[in-house]
Amino acid sequence: MEDYALSFWIYMGVMSVFVGGAMKKVLASHISAVPTLVAWLCVTVLVVRLCSLWPPAVLALAILCAVCYLLSGRGAPAHTLPTEGKAVLITGCDSGFGKATAHQLDALGFEVFATVLDLSGPGAVDLQRTCSSRLTLLQMDITQPQDVQQAFLTTKAKLGLRGLWGLVNNAGVCVNFGDAELSLMSNYRGCMEVNFFGTLNVTKMFLPLLRLAQGRLVTVSSPAGEQPFPCLAAYGASKAALGMFINTLRHELEPWGVKVSTILPSAFKTGQSINFEYWDKQYKNFVQNLSPGLLEEYGEEYMLETKELFQCHAKTAAEDLSPVINTITDALLSPQPQVRYYAGPGVGLMYFIYCYFPLSLSDKFLQRLFMKKKCHEQRHTKATIDSMVHQRFTGLQDVSLHTGQVTFFPVQ
Known part of the structure; x- marks a missing residue:
C-alpha cells in the first residue's frame, strides 16, 4: 500500500x-x-x-x-551579436517607441541615425542632450520624398562602405475616428500616406545600404492591420497594406542575407494617444465634416461616446514601453531573429484567440473591446424595430379607403 x-x-x-x-x-x-x-x-x-x-x-x-x-x-545566456561598428536608422524619434529605441540602442553602442519631424522640438533636444556623440539627428518627414532623399544622402556619406545594419520603420500615425462608414476620406488618405506610402518610400530608399551590410529590416506595425478592430478601419487598412509589403520583402530579401521582422505591439501610451485635447479636436473636426444624413442617422451622442471610448482605452494603455523596445533590440541583435514579435500585455492571447478559436468567439472578443457603447445597443434595437415595421407594411397587398378609415389586406 x-x-x-x-x-x-x-x-x-x-x-x-x-x-x-x-x-x-x-x-x-x-x-x-x-x-x-x-x-x-x-x-x-x-x-x-x-x-x-x-x-x-x-x-x-x-x-x-x-x-x-x-x-x-545551467544553460549559457542567449548569444547576441556585437554592436560595435553597426549603424541603425530609426524613423519617428520625436517621441514614443522611436525616441525610447534611440536611447536604448545608443546606450548599447550602436551608431544611431534618429529621424525627427522637428530638429528643435523637445524630443530632438532631449536626444541630443542625453545620448552620445554617436547619435545623429536627421530632419525627415517620411511623406516628403525630398526629406527622405536628403536623409539617405547624409547617412550614406557618414557610413561610407560599411552599409546600414538596421532600418527601424517606426514612424506612423492613427488619423482615425469612428466607424468605417463615418470615417472621413481624409482620414483614410492620411493613414495610407504615412503608414504605407511613407514607410514604403523610406524602405525602398535605404534598401541598398541594408543589402550592403546584410542587415535587418524591423517594422513596427499593428494587430489592427490583421484583425478587424471596430472603429479602426482607416488605420487598420494602412497597416494591412504595410504588412503585405513587408512580408513580400521578407521573401525577396532572403537571398541577400537581409532578415525582416515585424513588431506587433499592444496598446501603449505614446504620441497623441495620451493627449485628450487631440481627441477633442479630432471629435470637433469629425462632427463638422460629417454629412447631415449620417449625423442624423447615427446621432451626435453616438459619436461622442466613440470619442470617450477612445479616451478610455488611452487611459488604460500600458506606460512601460520596454516590451516593444526589447523586441526591436532582439530583432537587431539576435543571430536568428523572429519573423513576428508580439510585444505587450494581452497581445499574444489576442492572436491565439483570433488564429485558433472559432470566428464567432474571436469576433465577440473584439466586440467586447470596442463595442461597449450604449448608443450602439439602442441603435441596434431601433434598427430591429424599424425592420419589423418595414416587413409588416411591405406585406400589404392592397389598401382601401372607407369613410376615413384604412383597411389592410395582407398577402396570403
Missing part, C-alpha cells in the same frame, strides 16, 4: 511537470509556441498511457525530468 502511495505521488509530480509545461505554452505570448504546445499535450497523453501500462516508468520519467531541469538551469 505504501509503495502504491509513493508511486501515486511520483506520478502526480511527473504529470504536474508535463501539464504545467503545456499550460505555460498556452499562456506564452508568441503564437509560434502553439506547435510546441501540441507536442507537449501529445507527450502528456503518451506518458499517461505508458505509466498505466508499466508503473516503473514513473520513476524513470521523474529522474529524466529532474536531470533535464538541472541541465536547463
